[in-house]
Each structure stands twice: as structure tokens, then as C-alpha cells.
Amino acid sequence: MTEKHSKIYTRRGDDGSTGLANGQRISKDSTRMEAIGSVDELNSLIGVLAAMQIPDNIREMLLEIQHHLFEIGGGLATPQKSMLASDAVKDIELIIDHLDAALPPLTRFILPGGTPEAASCHNARAVCRRAERSILTMQKSESDISDNNALHYLNRLSDLLFVLARTLSRQNGGEEIFWRN
Numbered sequence: 001m002t003e004k005h006s007k008i009y010t011r012r013g014d015d016g017s018t019g020l021a022n023g024q025r026i027s028k029d030s031t032r033m034e035a036i037g038s039v040d041e042l043n044s045l046i047g048v049l050a051a052m053q054i055p056d057n058i059r060e061m062l063l064e065i066q067h068h069l070f071e072i073g074g075g076l077a078t079p080q081k082s083m084l085a086s087d088a089v090k091d092i093e094l095i096i097d098h099l100d101a102a103l104p105p106l107t108r109f110i111l112p113g114g115t116p117e118a119a120s121c122h123n124a125r126a127v128c129r130r131a132e133r134s135i136l137t138m139q140k141s142e143s144d145i146s147d148n149n150a151l152h153y154l155n156r157l158s159d160l161l162f163v164l165a166r167t168l169s170r171q172n173g174g175e176e177i178f179w180r181n
Contacts, residue, residue: 021078031138036076038131043069045124052117054168061095065157072150076135079142083150092156099163103170108178114165115174121165128158 017025018033026032043066050062068088075083112122132154139151169176 021074024079031134031141032076035131035134035138036073038127038134039069039073039076042124042127042131043073045120045127049117049120049124052120054117055171058164058168068153072153075150076138084153086149086152089149089152089156092153092160096156096160096163099160099167103163103166108181110166111177111179112165113177114169118165118169118174121161121168125158125161125165128154128161132158 016028018028019025020032046062046066046069050059050066054062068084072083112126113119132151135150135154166176168174
């Protein structure tokens with residue numbers, strides 16, 4: 001049996017529409033596509049972070065997060081499909097608690113930056129917050145989304161990315177840059 005490669009381009013989206021997993025065509029600027037795009041951008045930024053000089057256990061954790069983000073994107077692209085198992089939220093909370101326990105308490109706001117790895121975490125965190133807002137906006141306008149696990153997951157993931165930025169900054173000899181107030 002020979003493998004047949006499908007073409008990357010189809011031209012079906014030239015009219016400004018795109019297809020969902022169920023075959024439905026929607027506008028590329030819809031709230032659903034904004035949410036899907038934000039989750040995809042977040043997944044890409046997690047991939048950039050995973051490609052950096054970071055410990056293997058953190059890279060493995062990021063790979064798991066990428067799988068979860070694909071599940072969320074798939075749920076967004078498949079109306080009325082559950083997006084993510086609820087235990088994924090609990091898993092992130094356990095990781096946050098573990099990493100945060102090794103950090104000094106926060107007494108001031110931290111500016112995004114530090115090491116390249118920490119700065120990448122902050123960038124991903126900001127996009128994570130946007131993805132969360134995009135899904136919330138979509139939920140308000142589309143009746144087929146009622147799964148809040150994705151929102152809970154993204155809310156915790158942004159917290160994890162903040163704690164991970166602090167962790168990586170310290171591991172790589174960088175300093176946290178505090179907001180002068």
C-alpha cells in the first residue's frame with residue numbers, strides 16, 4: 001500500500017471561512033476561531049520554551065501540556081465535545097505547589113524578563129490569559145460550549161507559567177526583576 005500525501009492547501013478558505021471538525025464552515029474571524037487561534041499560539045510558545053535549555057523533567061511536563069492544549073483546541077473545533085478531563089487541572093495544581101514550595105515568597109510584582117527561558121514563560125503566560133479570555137468570550141456567544149475544564153486549566157496554566165518563570169530564572173542564575181513602586 002502506498003502512502004498518499006494530501007495537499008497542504010485546499011483553497012476552501014480563500015473566502016474567509018474555515019472548517020470545523022464536524023464539517024461546518026465558519027468565518028475565520030469568529031469568536032470560536034479567535035479562541036482556537038489563541039490556544040494554538042499558546043501551544044507554539046510552549047514548544048519554543050520546550051526547545052530551550054531547560055531540565056528534562058520540565059521539558060516532559062511541557063510536552064504533556066502541549067497534548068492538553070491540543071485536546072482543548074480539538075474540543076473548540078468540535079462543537080458540543082468535552083475539551084479536557086478534569087484531572088488535568090488537579091495535575092497542574094500539584095506541579096504549581098511543588099515548584100512554588102522551593103521559591104521565596106513574593107513581596108513585590110515581578111517584571112516579565114530575567115533569563116530567556118523565564119521571559120519565554122512570561123510571554124506564554126500572557127498568551128495563556130488571552131486564550132482564556134477568548135474562550136470565555138466564545139462561551140458567551142455560542143450555546144454549544146459549556147465545558148469549564150478548559151477555562152480552569154488555562155487559569156491554572158497561566159499560574160504555572162508564572163511559577164515556572166521564577167523557577168527557571170533561579171535555576172539559570174538569573175535574577176527576578178522587581179517592579180519599582
